[in-house]
Amino acid sequence: MLQIKNLCKKYGKFTAVDNLNLHVPEGEIFGFVGPNGAGKTTTMKITAGLLRETSGDIYIDGINAFQNNRKVKEFIGYMPDFFGVYDNLKVNEYLDFYASIYDVNGRERKKVCDDLLELVDLSHKKDSYVDSLSRGMKQRLCLARSLVHNPKLLILDEPASGMDPRARFEMKEILKTLKDMGKTVIISSHILSELSEICTSIGIIDKGKIVMSGTVEEIMMKVYSSRVVQIKVLSKMKEAVIVLKEIPCIRNIIEGPNTLEIDVKGGEEDMKNILKSLVNKDIPIVSFAETNGKLEDVFMKVTERSEE
Ligand SMILES: Nc1ncnc2c1ncn2[C@@H]1O[C@H](COP(=O)(O)OP(=O)(O)O)[C@@H](O)[C@H]1O
Numbered sequence: 001m002l003q004i005k006n007l008c009k010k011y012g013k014f015t016a017v018d019n020l021n022l023h024v025p026e027g028e029i030f031g032f033v034g035p036n037g038a039g040k041t042t043t044m045k046i047t048a049g050l051l052r053e054t055s056g057d058i059y060i061d062g063i064n065a066f067q068n069n070r071k072v073k074e075f076i077g078y079m080p081d082f083f084g085v086y087d088n089l090k091v092n093e094y095l096d097f098y099a100s101i102y103d104v105n106g107r108e109r110k111k112v113c114d115d116l117l118e119l120v121d122l123s124h125k126k127d128s129y130v131d132s133l134s135r136g137m138k139q140r141l142c143l144a145r146s147l148v149h150n151p152k153l154l155i156l157d158e159p160a161s162g163m164d165p166r167a168r169f170e171m172k173e174i175l176k177t178l179k180d181m182g183k184t185v186i187i188s189s190h191i192l193s194e195l196s197e198i199c200t201s202i203g204i205i206d207k208g209k210i211v212m213s214g215t216v217e218e219i220m221m222k223v224y225s226s227r228v229v230q231i232k233v234l235s236k237m238k239e240a241v242i243v244l245k246e247i248p249c250i251r252n253i254i255e256g257p258n259t260l261e262i263d264v265k266g267g268e269e270d271m272k273n274i275l276k277s278l279v280n281k282d283i284p285i286v287s288f289a290e291t292n293g294k295l296e297d298v299f300m301k302v303t304e305r306s307e308e
C-alpha cells in the first residue's frame, strides 16, 4: 500500500530524513516509533503531500505520489499532531464542514458524519461545541475528520499523545475497528509501549533513518539472540527439567525454588511446542511467560546503538 524509497528531507543543511526506506503492506497497522526529533512528522507530512521532499520516491497503491499529488490525496487520511479544530463550531457542524470540503454531498454527507461520530463514540456530543470537548474527544473528532472521504491509508501522527489510559484504550478500540474495515494505518509515537499491542508491525526511526523494522516478534528476535521464558510450576520440578532438556531449541535451564528459567532460540511455534510438551507430561504449570518481552528495552537498545 505504501512504499517509501530513499526519501531525504533537508531543512537547510540539516538532514531530518536520511535515505529512508519503508514498506507497509495493505491492511497493516504500522507503528512508526522513534524519539522526539527523529523525523516521524516530517516523513508523514511528505507522505500526506503536505511537505516537499528533497529527494526520493513514494508510491501509494502503486501510484507515484509526487507525480500524482492530487490523485493520491483521495486515498489518504491525515491526522496532524496538533488539533486543527475550530472552537466556535458544534461537533456535527465541524464534521459536516470537512465532509463538504471533500465533496461529500447530499444525504450521503449526513450518513457519513453520523457513522463517523458513531465510530469515534461522539454521537452523544454532536450538538456540543468543539471547545467544550475533552482532549481525548477532540483527538477522536480529528480522527473522524481524517476519515470523511473514506481513505484507504490513514496517517496518524501521535494520536495517543497526552491521553490518559482510558482515552488511550478508546483510541485502541477505534484502531481495531479501522483494521477490521480493511484500512492501512500508519501511527507514530515516541512511546513504543503505546503501539506494541495494537500494531501488526513496527519501524523504529532514529535520526532520520529506519534502524529496525518488522513484526514485533521479528524485532525481538533481532535484538535478543534468545528469548527468556519463566515457567512456574506447582510441583513435579524434576520431571519438568527432564522434559525441557529433551527440547533442542532450549539452550539453558536455570532452576529456582518453584520456577524454571529457560533460554529459547526459536519463534512462536517453538514456544507453543515447549508448553505443549510440558502439558502432555501433566506438569502442573501455574504460568509460562516471556521475561525479556519488554519492547521498551528493545527501543532503548536500538536507539542507543545508533547513538554510538
Ligand atoms: N521546518 C523546520 N525547519 C527546520 N528544522 C525542522 C523543521 N521541522 C522539523 N525540523 C527538525 O527536523 C527534525 C525532525 O523533526 P520531526 O519530523 O518533527 O521529528 P519527530 O516528529 O520524530 O519528533 C528535528 O530535529 C526538527 O527540529
Ligand SMILES: [Mg+2]
Pocket: 040, 041, 042, 081, 157, 158
Ligand atoms: Mg512529530
